[in-house]
Amino acid sequence: MSPRHERLLDAPPAAVVARSGQAALAVRNASIAYGPKSPVIVDNVSFDVNQGEAFILIGRSGCGKSTLLRSLAGFQELRSGDILLDGKKTKSPGPDRMMVFQNFDQLLPWRTALQNVEFAVKKSGSKDTTSPRQRALDALEMVHLSAASDKFPSQLSGGMQQRVAIARALAVRPRIVLMDEPFGALDAMTRASLQAELLRLQKEMNMTLVFVTHSIEEAVYLGGRIGLMTPQGTFEGIYTNAFQGQLDSPECAEFAGELRTKLEMSAA
Numbered sequence: 001m002s003p004r005h006e007r008l009l010d011a012p013p014a015a016v017v018a019r020s021g022q023a024a025l026a027v028r029n030a031s032i033a034y035g036p037k038s039p040v041i042v043d044n045v046s047f048d049v050n051q052g053e054a055f056i057l058i059g060r061s062g063c064g065k066s067t068l069l070r071s072l073a074g075f076q077e078l079r080s081g082d083i084l085l086d087g088k089k090t091k092s093p094g095p096d097r098m099m100v101f102q103n104f105d106q107l108l109p110w111r112t113a114l115q116n117v118e119f120a121v122k123k124s125g126s127k128d129t130t131s132p133r134q135r136a137l138d139a140l141e142m143v144h145l146s147a148a149s150d151k152f153p154s155q156l157s158g159g160m161q162q163r164v165a166i167a168r169a170l171a172v173r174p175r176i177v178l179m180d181e182p183f184g185a186l187d188a189m190t191r192a193s194l195q196a197e198l199l200r201l202q203k204e205m206n207m208t209l210v211f212v213t214h215s216i217e218e219a220v221y222l223g224g225r226i227g228l229m230t231p232q233g234t235f236e237g238i239y240t241n242a243f244q245g246q247l248d249s250p251e252c253a254e255f256a257g258e259l260r261t262k263l264e265m266s267a268a
């Protein structure tokens with residue numbers, strides 16, 4: 001393991017030490033609505049995400065994937081139910097969950113790539129012995145952006161900006177990384193290379209990840225398990241994916257085809 005990995009991994013926050021058998025994230029009977037009299041968007045869902053697991057939320061547009069993710073981040077209150085991090089109920093945002101969004105304007109435009117990442121580490125209140133600057137440098141190196149660390153967001157391509165956002169999430173060393181279609185606005189080639197990079201990082205860092213996407217191919221490439229949501233805001237099913245990291249085997253294509261059929265039927 002390289003020194004930068006060790007620095008980013010060797011002193012996990014106390015909360016990382018989950019009791020054996022306990023999910024990193026547990027969602028229990030969660031329902032979400034945008035207001036007391038508004039219709040329910042996410043309806044009584046329960047699932048666990050284990051340490052080091054990549055859990056994908058997929059479903060038709062408007063089925064509530066982003067709403068659910070925002071609740072996991074603490075940005076959106078539950079109408080009922082609970083969200084537990086390492087067994088503890090959580091309601092508000094915190095540095096234990098870092099979010100990466102789709103839009104390229106999530107970085108502070110007046111700060112360089114390095115300053116953006118360093119600022120997030122400082123803001124997280126980390127008391128780690130490795131300095132925020134070193135952690136930011138390590139994280140940028142992990143996403144192959146060391147050479148661009150002094151550039152401002154406006155000087156970076158969309159793919160590079162998303163890499164900075166990922167570096168920022170990693171540098172804070174959250175308990176869980178939450179991603180809302182982070183590659184949705186990228187061209188196909190950049191998207192494919194960032195998917196491969198994310199999968200590498202997810203494995204290397206034993207990252208616990210919840211990732212929202214529209215794309216079945218992306219879900220099958222990245223996901224350890226895939227939660228398929230219905231337009232009613234429930235789960236049609238949660239599927240274990242034996243093809244993580246694969247792209248084009250016939251079995252993988254068959255599995256993706258089955259998911260596509262389920263997705264289409266769930267919307268019928």
Ligand SMILES: Nc1ncnc2c1ncn2[C@@H]1O[C@H](COP(=O)(O)OP(=O)(O)OP(=O)(O)O)[C@@H](O)[C@H]1O
Nearest residue numbers: 034041059060061062063064065066067068212214
């Ligand atoms: N702030 C809000 N206030 C009221 N309703 C909202 C709000 N945000 C989202 N909604 C509604 O909640 C429902 C679910 O939206 P959400 O963005 O969670 O779906 P999604 O599955 O992520 O969709 P997409 O894949 O298109 O991003 C939609 O009907 C949407 O109009």
